[in-house]
Amino acid sequence: xTQADDLLVTHDVTVCYGSHQALNPTSLAFSEGGVTALIGPxxxxxxxxxxxINLMNREIPGCRVGGEILYHxxxxxxxxxxxxxxxxxxxxxxxxxxxxxxSIRENIVFAPRRHGxxxxxxxxxxxxxxxxxxxxxxxxxxxxxxxxxxxxxxQQQRLxxxxxxxxxxxxxxxxxxxxxLDPISTFAIEQTIRDMAERGICVVIVTHNMEQAARVSDRxxxxxxxxxxxxxxxxxxxxxxxxxxxxxxxxxxxDDGREQDGGRAPRPVLRRLPCPxxxxxxxxxxxxVTALIGPxxxxxxxxxxxxxxxxxxxxxMPPHGLGPARRRxxxxxx
Amino acid sequence: xxxxxxxxxxxxxxxxKAATVVLACIVGLICVALVAIIVGILVSGAGKLFDINFLTxxxxxxxxGGGIGPExxxxxxxxxxxxxxxxxxxxxxxxFLAEYAPEGPVTTVVKTVIEALSSLPSIVVGLFGFLFxxxxxxxxxxxxxxxxxxxxxxxxxxxxxxxxxLEAVPRDQRxxxxxxxxxxxxxxxxxxxxxxxxxxxTGVILSAGRVFGxxxxxxxxxxxxxxxxDFLNLNLLSTSCPWNVWRPAETLAVHIWKINSxxxxxxxxxxxxxxxxxxxxxxxxxxxxxRFAGRRLARRLTxx
Numbered sequence: 001x002t003q004a005d006d007l008l009v010t011h012d013v014t015v016c017y018g019s020h021q022a023l024n025p026t027s028l029a030f031s032e033g034g035v036t037a038l039i040g041p042x043x044x045x046x047x048x049x050x051x052x053i054n055l056m057n058r059e060i061p062g063c064r065v066g067g068e069i070l071y072h073x074x075x076x077x078x079x080x081x082x083x084x085x086x087x088x089x090x091x092x093x094x095x096x097x098x099x100x101x102x103s104i105r106e107n108i109v110f111a112p113r114r115h116g117x118x119x120x121x122x123x124x125x126x127x128x129x130x131x132x133x134x135x136x137x138x139x140x141x142x143x144x145x146x147x148x149x150x151x152x153x154x155q156q157q158r159l160x161x162x163x164x165x166x167x168x169x170x171x172x173x174x175x176x177x178x179x180x181l182d183p184i185s186t187f188a189i190e191q192t193i194r195d196m197a198e199r200g201i202c203v204v205i206v207t208h209n210m211e212q213a214a215r216v217s218d219r220x221x222x223x224x225x226x227x228x229x230x231x232x233x234x235x236x237x238x239x240x241x242x243x244x245x246x247x248x249x250x251x252x253x254x255d256d257g258r259e260q261d262g263g264r265a266p267r268p269v270l271r272r273l274p275c276p277x278x279x280x281x282x283x284x285x286x287x288x289v290t291a292l293i294g295p296x297x298x299x300x301x302x303x304x305x306x307x308x309x310x311x312x313x314x315x316x317m318p319p320h321g322l323g324p325a326r327r328r329x330x331x332x333x334x
Numbered sequence: 335x336x337x338x339x340x341x342x343x344x345x346x347x348x349x350x351k352a353a354t355v356v357l358a359c360i361v362g363l364i365c366v367a368l369v370a371i372i373v374g375i376l377v378s379g380a381g382k383l384f385d386i387n388f389l390t391x392x393x394x395x396x397x398x399g400g401g402i403g404p405e406x407x408x409x410x411x412x413x414x415x416x417x418x419x420x421x422x423x424x425x426x427x428x429x430f431l432a433e434y435a436p437e438g439p440v441t442t443v444v445k446t447v448i449e450a451l452s453s454l455p456s457i458v459v460g461l462f463g464f465l466f467x468x469x470x471x472x473x474x475x476x477x478x479x480x481x482x483x484x485x486x487x488x489x490x491x492x493x494x495x496x497x498x499x500l501e502a503v504p505r506d507q508r509x510x511x512x513x514x515x516x517x518x519x520x521x522x523x524x525x526x527x528x529x530x531x532x533x534x535x536t537g538v539i540l541s542a543g544r545v546f547g548x549x550x551x552x553x554x555x556x557x558x559x560x561x562x563x564d565f566l567n568l569n570l571l572s573t574s575c576p577w578n579v580w581r582p583a584e585t586l587a588v589h590i591w592k593i594n595s596x597x598x599x600x601x602x603x604x605x606x607x608x609x610x611x612x613x614x615x616x617x618x619x620x621x622x623x624x625r626f627a628g629r630r631l632a633r634r635l636t637x638x
Contacts, residue, residue, distance in 0.1 A: 264461065
């Protein structure tokens with residue numbers, strides 16, 4: 001399956017953590033402008049495989065990588081390969097948003113500056129381009145000098161993508177980039193992934209969300225218990241899977257928490273939510289699943305934390321009770 | 335609210351209440367004791383505290399009315415020198431231990447040794463300094479001997495505090511830096527150290543308080559005499575030049591010890607109380623100022 005235009009090729013890559021073999025020989029090829037999804041249950045070796053590509057596994061003590069990873073035809077593990085240059089052109093986005101404790105602008109320009117870009121106009125252009133490419137420019141253009149930690153989780157993750165894109169990488173590795181995010185941020189990031197592919201970047205994304213793999217990827221590789229058991233064009237893999245594992249797993253992603261309202265009306269378990277203007281009143285009933293959705297920073301977690309009074313422990317949050325008969329209080333952000 | 339209110343829940347709730355009360359009592363007792371000590375020291379030394387002559391004049395040998403001017407200066411000068419030497423060294427050692435040292439028996443031994451050294455009695459450090467800096471190296475009773483003894487006393491604590499501060503920075507910050515093609519040194523210097531800065535500053539302040547009030551390590555290293563200082567004298571080899579690091583220098587804490595053990599001035603109690611109050615106020619002020627500076631610095635480094 002290796003072709004001449006493949007940017008990145010792995011031959012029989014294996015990974016051991018101490019004596020435990022986490023990844024059995026895996027051969028895959030990734031081409032420019034293509035999105036490859038690595039799917040499979042947790043612990044199947046997909047993240048381990050991903051971290052081999054930009055040699056992040058070297059940072060884990062006791063981790064040994066075997067086989068061959070060719071990037072532009074050169075083995076990444078050879079001595080002549082410059083580790084820092086390699087990581088610059090093979091970017092990585094992590095599962096949890098991990099912006100630096102710096103301003104938004106600094107998050108973008110910090111690494112390019114360390115790599116020798118010093119012209120101020122060039123850096124400013126880089127900030128704008130990267131943030132636009134990650135679809136976050138409009139939201140943050142007026143607060144570039146504020147802390148990145150003031151952003152919501154979804155915005156932070158897009159900032160991390162922008163930070164990676166600022167290095168002008170050929171390959172972007174994404175390790176479950178949306179698993180900590182809300183649906184709207186996820187949608188924005190999936191959009192960004194497609195844009196990146198159109199600009200010729202090779203994207204490898206690890207995801208446990210089958211629908212996400214189906215939405216964004218051109219090719220999919222399915223991992224199970226340390227083996228890469230199946231690979232192929234995403235459309236084929238999802239419509240005619242050869243192994244039973246991929247069908248079993250693909251059922252997992254379909255339930256999105258629909259409300260199941262039966263004929264009888266169950267007694268509400270939680271009735272009125274505390275809130276100053278009484279703007280948000282909801283009843284939660286037994287045998288009913290309620291999904292709280294919305295963009296990041298909209299107050300859904302805040303609301304959730306009110307229900308078991310975890311907000312009592314949050315500084316600046318006045319104590320409050322639940323239910324009409326109990327103390328009235330207020331919840332921030334509703 | 336949970337509908338089940340079993341006996342287990344009720345007893346857990348009682349235990350929670352009891353723990354709250356007990357903890358509050360303990361904190362209350364500690365606070366009362368500490369406030370009593372601080373207020374006691376400040377009140378008994380209040381007369382001298384605002385006496386400009388006491389704060390600037392040189393101490394008298396036999397008659398009353400002596401001051402603590404040179405001691406006050408010496409204390410700050412020694413603290414400054416000690417921090418100038420010990421902070422960079424400790425930072426380097428802590429960065430190595432936290433970021434570079436491979437896990438293994440050697441690292442474990444080093445860490446254990448540092449922990450043991452951090453509880454070394456200061457008089458032992460002082461006597462070592464006397465034997466090595468004062469006698470073997472022939473530096474005599476000098477600020478340099480004292481600063482190095484204090485450095486030895488300070489480094490183990492600083493290393494531990496800075497190491498813990500660095501290790502408390504989440505792993506993903508390291509990964510983020512490395513994944514952008516930065517070296518480990520760039521990641522440490524520009525990402526980890528700024529993130530750990532508030533904790534590092536707090537550690538340095540706490541250790542500075544200990545250094546500022548230290549007496550035992552200085553008695554046999556920086557000496558027990560305070561030559562009169564002439565601030566216009568810039569000859570770095572002259573004993574009366576304040577900046578000369580080869581002159582003996584008694585500090586506030588040593589002065590308190592000395593005047594109580596062998597002082598013959600008639601007003602020694604008043605001088606001792608006054609010195610203690612000045613020492614106390616210096617440490618309090620120093621803490622407040624340094625904390626403020628640390629917050630400002632952290633905000634500037636992290637844009638928060």
